[in-house]
Amino acid sequence: MNKPLILIVEDDPPIRNLISVALEAHDYRYISAANAGNAIMEATSHNPDIVLLDLGLPDLDGVDVIRKIRSWSNMPIIVISARSDDRDKIDALDAGADDYLTKPFSVDELLARLRVTLRRLNQSQPDNAEQMVFTNGALRIDYAAGCAYLNDEELHLTPIEYKLLSLLARNCGKVLTHNYITQQVWGTSWENNVASLRVFMATLRKKLEPDPDSPSFIQTHVGIGYRMVRTDS
Amino acid sequence: MSSLKQTTQSEKRILVCLSSSTSNAKVIHAAANITEAYQGTLIALFVETPAYAQSSDDDKKRLRSNMNLAEKLGARVDTVIGEDVPYQIAEYARLSDISCVVIGQTNTVGGLFRKKKSLTDRLVAYAPDLDYFIIPDYGTKVFFAKKTKNKKNGGTLRNCAIFLAALGLCTLVGLLFSNLGFTDANIIMVYLLGLLVVSMFTTHRAFSLVWAITSVLLFDLLFTTPRFTFYAYGTGYPVTFVVMFAAAFIISTLAIRLKQNASQSAKAAQRMSVVLDTDRQLAKAKAPDEIFSVLAAQLSQLLKRSLVIYPSDGESLLNPNFYPTADDTVPYRADREKEAVDWAFRQHKRAGATTEAYPQTDYLYYSLRIQERVYGVVGVAVHGSPLDASEQSVLASVVGECSLALENARNAREKEESILLAENERLRANLLRAVSHDLRTPLTSIMGNADNLITSGETLDPATRAQVYHDIYNDAQWLTGMVENLLSASRMNEGKLNLNITTELMDDLIGEAVRHLGKRLDAFVFEWRKPDQLLFVRADARLIVQVILNLLDNAMKYTQPGSHIWIRTGKENGEVRVCVEDDGPGIPDDQKPHIFDLFYTSGNPAGDSRRGLGVGLALCQSILKAHDGRIWVTDRIPRGVCFEFALPEEEVTVHE
Missing domain, CATH: 3.30.450.40 (GAF domain)
Structure with a gap:
């Protein structure tokens, strides 16, 4: 496969430099942009595999950049946020970002996120919409039958647990916010449903994860949401 | 205080009496002029009499427009309830320190059994010390001259029933008395008694008067000889009739006034109690x-x-x-x-x-x-x-x-806010001072090491170079932890409202903290014990994660690598408890009271000058306070220390 092309959108030169050095050292191609205007232009002209987007840009809010890109493309976007508040990450995820990184982050973390996203890209390319069976390591979901299997044994899930699991599976690799999940599962997103979500997620994990302390299928992102990760390969 | 009293004494307070009379506007204008001349304050008073309730809509409308006029001319409008208008005005003037009364001349209250003395005369008699301005008006109609006839008909049926029942009963008793041979006087008494009952229990005077006439006629018809005619032979009977009629009239007048007074005072009492009740509730x-x-x-x-x-x-x-x-x-x-x-x-x-x-x-x-x-x-x-x-x-x-x-x-x-602001300001100043002082050490190390690598990186042997890289990385990591604490502290300072409170699973929060520490925990024997049940708390996730991070961080900082670190969760008395323990050297008793103080750092035996700012535990404590929780420290037996915090447990109702 070709070397993946990454678009780095970051206004701070040392950080841009750091990321590009790390990418070059790990066999990625990259282009960079220092502001939102350039970012959108580069995204349209080069159609990169992944966008690394800093949320604090001088000319336009990062969330608006996501909306602009999402209006014509589904290219994966990983946001980089320096703000300590979770709000902007949630806004970015709800606007269509796939993942986030918080400054300060280590190069290891950055590379891990890129790998996860690339794997998702590769896996979901063949007719992703028509996929009737989802497999992720020992987990298999038969959407048509409405059943989930772990090591070929059927999991006895309540309707809500199944809904949660299939929602996460369909968006495997993407961080889904609490708000998004409760909207999808209950149709509303009141506070009460977020509490219910945690209960169902805990019971789902008990059935799903061999060791609930170090979950391998579903990650918790405290204050933000949940994500299913690929465990195969 | 004294200056206030002086102004009230020197300032003239002028009272103008309001009425529904058309000429009242003229009186109000005159009063306003007088007030302006005296540079005083104007008070417009309306005395609500029992008769007011029966006055016509036109009268009420005029009264309202007069009140509006008074208000427009700068008067404070007040109302008192009472029957005796001049007495009420005099009392009000006495209580409100009024020096001067403006009144229209024909403002008299009609009443059949009252001396035709003018209102002004009687007012002067009640309050001789006041100054009076009497504004004459001619040809305008007297206060409540026109009574309305548009009383509601709701009670009429009831009144008729009472009337007829009483009449029937009295006549029966009368017939009984007559048969028993009692004198006529007794029968008259019975009818008078009936009259009293009727005036008490019917709402209109007409019933009393009709009663007087009917009872006289009935008496004449049934009990005087010749019976069953309206003729009476006895010479005294016409006198009886007249007396009975007069008695009926007086009794009905009195009864009606009594009823009106009762309803007025009940109304007044109810209003008074509402005002008092309001006071009481507002105090709470x-x-x-x-x-x-x-x-x-x-x-x-x-x-x-x-x-x-x-x-x-x-x-x-x-x-x-x-x-x-x-x-x-x-x-x-x-x-x-x-x-x-x-x-x-x-x-x-x-x-x-x-x-x-x-x-x-x-x-x-x-x-x-x-x-x-x-x-x-x-x-x-x-x-x-x-x-x-x-x-x-x-x-x-x-x-x-x-x-x-x-x-x-x-x-x-406002007072509370300013106290809080001052407190926050103090905290911020202390924090800034501590930060700028203590952050220098790691920054110096990072800068120096980086400088060494830039200028003489090639000349260093690989082992030294690796050490320099690690030092830079570790110092940066220390700074990162510090910055997280400072950010949390600044969010705390912005007040409780800024907390992002949601229902959180305690295990998620601990998991996040453990994940955050990552490889650093590998140098220790770390064990996480938790119960089977799900423990929920209402909390700001970031801040509670920060608390757990700080406690784990302290455990790692103050013990040697290879020591045990435990984290336990549980539920007790409606609280979720989290305990972070280690088997390190522990904390001497004399230091325990101070460890939660801001900028307190223990004198450390290792001589490491950079263990913390003394912000961590103080921050933990203020975070828990903001969550209605608490944090405390105990010794671990046989050795080590146990930091424990508690948060109110949250009951979660699950929505299917």
Whole structure:
């Protein structure tokens, strides 16, 4: 496969430099942009595999950049946020970002996120919409039958647990916010449903994860949401 | 205090008497002129008599327009309830320190059994010390000359029933007496007794008078010889008739007045109790919202009308709250009422129905204000039936009480805020000082190491170079932890409202902290023990993660690598408890009381000058305080230390 092309959108030169050095050292191609205007232009002209987007840009809010890109493309976007508040990450995820990184982050973390996203890209390319069976390591979901299997044994899930699991599976690799999940599962997103979500997620994990302390299928992102990760390969 | 008293003494207070007379406007204008000449204050007083309730709508309308006029000319309008008008005026003047009374000459109250002495004469007799200005008016009609006939017919049927029952009963008893051979005088007594009953229990005097005539005729018909004719042979009988008729008239007059007085004083007592009750409830209410709901509750109890309350944020009015009565079906037309509401808000005066400003609206609006500061506007549904004068006055006093309560609440809040601000300011200054001092050490190390690599990186041997890289990385990591704490601290300083409270699973929070520490924990024997049940808390996730991080971080900092670190969770007395233990050297008892103090760092034996700013535990404590939780430290037996914190447990109801 070709070397993946990454678009780095970051206004701070040392950080841009750091990321590009790390990418070059790990066999990625990259282009960079220092502001939102350039970012959108580069995204349209080069159609990169992944966008690394800093949320604090001088000319336009990062969330608006996501909306602009999402209006014509589904290219994966990983946001980089320096703000300590979770709000902007949630806004970015709800606007269509796939993942986030918080400054300060280590190069290891950055590379891990890129790998996860690339794997998702590769896996979901063949007719992703028509996929009737989802497999992720020992987990298999038969959407048509409405059943989930772990090591070929059927999991006895309540309707809500199944809904949660299939929602996460369909968006495997993407961080889904609490708000998004409760909207999808209950149709509303009141506070009460977020509490219910945690209960169902805990019971789902008990059935799903061999060791609930170090979950391998579903990650918790405290204050933000949940994500299913690929465990195969 | 003394200056205040002087002004009230030197300032003339002028009282003008309001009435529904057309000439009253002239009197009010004259009073306003006099007030201006004296540079005094004008008070307009209306004495609500029992007869007022029966006066015609025209009279009521005129009275209202006179009140509005007085208000427009700067008078404070007040109402008292009583029967004896001059006595009420004199009493009011005495209590309110009035020096001067302006009154129209023909302002007399009609009453058949009262001496035809003018109101002014009697007023002078009651209060001889006052100055009087008598404004003559000619040819205008006397105060309540015209009584209305439009009384409701609801009670008529009941009255007739009472009347007929009493008449039948009296006649039966009369016939019985007559058969037993009692004298006529006894029978007359029975009819008089019936008269008393009828005047007490019917609502209109006509029944008493009809009773007088009917009973005389019946007596004549049934009990005087010749019986069953209207002739009477005895010479004394005409006198009996006349006396009986006169007695009927007097008794009915007295009974009606008695009833009116009773209902008036009941009304007055009820209003007084509402005002007192308002006071009592306002004493308990602290927040503006509570005060508004007290206002709404009291006014709906008092007036039995729909209400609308617009709170104000000081600059403009916020969205209104409605308090409709059960039987009010008229929708509130906010757009039509808007101008009247705004007028009441801007002009600090009454507006809306029955006033001069926007009288076409459905509601009457009062502003809740103290001097120039308006706290809101309250509207009372009028819907064509205006409030009477005493209702208005009690409404004004309840509104006044609430405005005062709102003012007090505001003052208390401002004071609280300024104390909090000062406290925050102090904390911030301390924090800045500590930060700028203590962050220098790691920064110096990073800069120096980086400088070494730039200038002489090639000349260093690989082992040294690796050490330099690690030092830079570790110092940066230390700074990162520090910055996280400072960010949390700054969020705490912005106040409790800034917390992002959600329902969180405690295991998720611990998991996040453990994940965050990552490889650093590998140098220790770490064990996480948790119960099977799910423990939920209401918390700001980031801040509680920060608490757990700080506790784990301390455990790692103050013990040697290879030590044990445990984290335990559990539930006790409705609290979720988390305990972080280690088997390190522990904390001496004399240091325990201070470890949660800001900028307290223990003298450390290892001589490592960079263990912390003394921010971590202080921050943990303030985070837990903000969550209504607590944190404490105990010794671990046989060795080590145990930091434990508790948060109120949250019950979660699951939505399927």
